[in-house]
Amino acid sequence: xxxxxxxxxxxxxxxxxxxxxxxxxxxxxxxxxxxxxxxxxxxxxxxxxxxxxxxxxxxxxxxxxxxxxxxxxxxxxxxxxxxxxxxxxxxxxxxxxxxxxxxxxxxxxxxxxxxxxxxxxxxxxxxxxxxxxxxxxxxxxxxxxxxxxxxxxxxxxxxxxxxxxxxxxxxxxxxxxxxxxxxxxxxxxxxxxxxxxxxxxxxxxxxxxxxxxxxxxxxxxxxxxxxxxxxxxxxxxxxxxxxxxxxxxxxxxxxxxxxxxxxxxxxxxxxxxxxxxxxxxxxxxxxxxxxxxxxxxxxxxxxxxxxxxxxxxxxxxxxxxxxxxxxxxxxxxxxxxxxxxxxxxxxxxxxxxxxxxxxxxxxxxxxxxxxxxxxxxxxxxxxxxxxxxxxxxxxxxxxxxxxxxxxxxxxxxxxxxxxxxxxxxxxxxxxxxxxxxxxxxxxxxxxxxxxxxxxxxxxxxxxxxxxxxxxxxxxxxxxxxxxxxxxxxxxxxxxxxxxxxxxxxxxxxxxxxxxxxxxxxxxxxxxxxxxxxxxxxxxxxxxxxxxxxxxxxxxxxxxxxxxxxxxxxxxxxxxxxxxxxxxxxxxxxxxxxxxxxxxxxxxxxxxxxxxxx
Ligand SMILES: [Zn+2]
Numbered sequence: 001x002x003x004x005x006x007x008x009x010x011x012x013x014x015x016x017x018x019x020x021x022x023x024x025x026x027x028x029x030x031x032x033x034x035x036x037x038x039x040x041x042x043x044x045x046x047x048x049x050x051x052x053x054x055x056x057x058x059x060x061x062x063x064x065x066x067x068x069x070x071x072x073x074x075x076x077x078x079x080x081x082x083x084x085x086x087x088x089x090x091x092x093x094x095x096x097x098x099x100x101x102x103x104x105x106x107x108x109x110x111x112x113x114x115x116x117x118x119x120x121x122x123x124x125x126x127x128x129x130x131x132x133x134x135x136x137x138x139x140x141x142x143x144x145x146x147x148x149x150x151x152x153x154x155x156x157x158x159x160x161x162x163x164x165x166x167x168x169x170x171x172x173x174x175x176x177x178x179x180x181x182x183x184x185x186x187x188x189x190x191x192x193x194x195x196x197x198x199x200x201x202x203x204x205x206x207x208x209x210x211x212x213x214x215x216x217x218x219x220x221x222x223x224x225x226x227x228x229x230x231x232x233x234x235x236x237x238x239x240x241x242x243x244x245x246x247x248x249x250x251x252x253x254x255x256x257x258x259x260x261x262x263x264x265x266x267x268x269x270x271x272x273x274x275x276x277x278x279x280x281x282x283x284x285x286x287x288x289x290x291x292x293x294x295x296x297x298x299x300x301x302x303x304x305x306x307x308x309x310x311x312x313x314x315x316x317x318x319x320x321x322x323x324x325x326x327x328x329x330x331x332x333x334x335x336x337x338x339x340x341x342x343x344x345x346x347x348x349x350x351x352x353x354x355x356x357x358x359x360x361x362x363x364x365x366x367x368x369x370x371x372x373x374x375x376x377x378x379x380x381x382x383x384x385x386x387x388x389x390x391x392x393x394x395x396x397x398x399x400x401x402x403x404x405x406x407x408x409x410x411x412x413x414x415x416x417x418x419x420x421x422x423x424x425x426x427x428x429x430x431x432x433x434x435x436x437x438x439x440x441x442x443x444x445x446x447x448x449x450x451x452x453x454x455x456x457x458x459x460x461x462x463x464x465x466x467x468x469x470x471x472x473x474x475x476x477x478x479x480x481x482x483x484x485x486x487x488x489x490x491x492x493x494x495x496x497x498x499x500x501x502x503x504x505x506x507x508x509x510x511x512x513x514x515x516x517x518x519x520x521x522x523x524x525x526x527x528x529x530x531x532x533x534x535x536x537x538x539x540x541x542x543x544x545x546x547x548x549x550x551x552x553x554x555x556x557x558x559x560x561x562x563x564x565x566x567x568x569x570x571x572x573x574x575x576x577x578x579x580x581x582x583x584x585x586x587x588x589x590x591x592x593x594x595x596x597x598x599x600x601x602x603x604x605x606x607x608x609x610x611x612x613x
Pocket of ligand 1: 385388
């Protein structure tokens with residue numbers, strides 16, 4: 001996860017008239033009759049965008065400081081201060097976005113036009129200009145997020161359970177009745193969100209239309225800078241590439257679950273019950289690896305034990321991650337990173353432990369916030385978070401609106417790309433693993449990876465397929481839940497453990513729906529990370545199987561990567577992709593290469609079985 005300075009929730013002024021910029025109502029955009037561009041108007045546009053960046057930079061730095069304190073020292077007061085700082089930033093940003101649209105009919109220099117357009121599309125939730133409606137959007141959005149955050153299931157006999165506790169049951173229990181209760185329990189939390197969500201869709205669409213978008217889904221897709229309709233077709237094309245791999249994994253997993261639970265719980269054909277896969281949304285199946293492990297498989301190396309045996313501390317784990325980037329030719333992190341980051345959970349106060357990477361001032365004030373434990377998972381996460389930090393620093397010389405990845409998928413993909421290089425070969429080179437695991441354990445390692453990364457793909461598609469339909473009106477409120485389950489069945493091949501109806505609102509049981517965070521970026525990030533990994537391995541001169549490649553120590557791979565990171569968002573994403581891969585298209589064949597030995601093995605296991613659903 002990364003904290004990006006430009007903010008997600010856009011409120012237009014009215015309710016939050018906190019600045020001079022906000023106090024004046026925005027005149028409507030000029031009708032789009034091309035007018036001769038006068039020099040003064042062009043100069044005014046350039047001055048406007050410079051001024052917008054200067055003010056947003058100041059507000060965003062202040063907002064980041066407030067948010068940092070709120071996340072690392074949770075009190076009533078820090079929450080209020082952080083909310084006020086964020087509301088102010090969002091109000092100003094929304095106002096600038098609306099005013100930016102006025103200049104877009106002019107003939108403008110590339111960098112002025114691009115930054116104006118980025119400003120216009122930098123928001124996520126749009127509020128109509130009417131102050132009462134703006135306030136309503138803000139109120140509903142925070143209420144939905146709070147309903148999710150505070151959501152608990154209170155069984156008739158026994159204490160109330162929150163998402164963490166219910167997730168632990170879904171991950172660990174192997175009793176189908178207990179799993180069902182935990183799943184149904186969490187999905188009671190979202191049922192009351194339906195009315196608010198429906199109203200929010202109406203209002204946000206109205207706000208998006210005021211900025212010239214067809215609807216909110218159109219506005220979200222615009223961040224990827226593809227022509228209308230192209231993004232959706234790209235999703236289909238990439239999904240077509242990886243679907244045979246997913247189908248093979250699904251078939252194998254269903255067989256193993258049937259062996260565990262019996263055919264009456266897991267029928268030999270048809271979708272899998274969504275509560276049996278170890279995760280509340282069936283988006284990551286690695287918690288049921290124990291049920292999936294190849295029979296008689298060689299033990300996978302135990303990184304947890306190695307970290308403990310070598311007496312790693314949290315700081316040493318982060319230093320190790322930093323050394324990975326230094327080995328690629330990046331400069332060491334600044335001293336303030338070590339002074340200001342949060343590495344361990346404080347004993348005396350509450351903090352938000354969810355790992356994140358920050359650049360407080362969008363310049364050199366880089367930090368991570370984690371509650372590091374000496375585990376293999378956290379070792380991976382550190383490499384991932386540092387990927388964000390090195391990205392943030394690489395583009396910090398550019399104009400503010402360029403200090404981001406070229407589309408939302410790239411920031412997440414970079415950290416994971418480096419994560420793919422945390423291989424047993426790498427661990428051996430840094431002295432954490434004594435000898436390379438035998439090639440015979442490759443299938444087990446790949447299966448464990450696939451349960452996380454391949455199993456995730458269809459879920460990552462359907463969340464926004466559903467929302468795009470909702471925003472466009474193709475999916476009407478009366479069919480919200482039915483349409484959601486049609487998509488889950490179609491893409492994931494899963495089904496609810498009990499019948500659902502329109503008195504439920506199951507999409508809201510996912511954080512990103514309750515809190516209006518777009519999701520398709522995670523699908524693209526999962527495809528991109530393998531594509532980038534393969535290209536960087538080639539740059540490093542690596543020849544063997546892709547899943548064993550690490551770019552650790554390769555100045556050539558580092559140079560290629562750095563050139564892309566330094567571009568920030570100054571050019572459309574195909575330009576950035578081309579720098580590393582030589583291609584302007586996203587391509588899932590690298591993911592297929594990576595998992596090729598597993599696919600072959602799965603096909604053997606599935607021989608004679610009826611696959612599909
Ligand atoms: Zn991340």
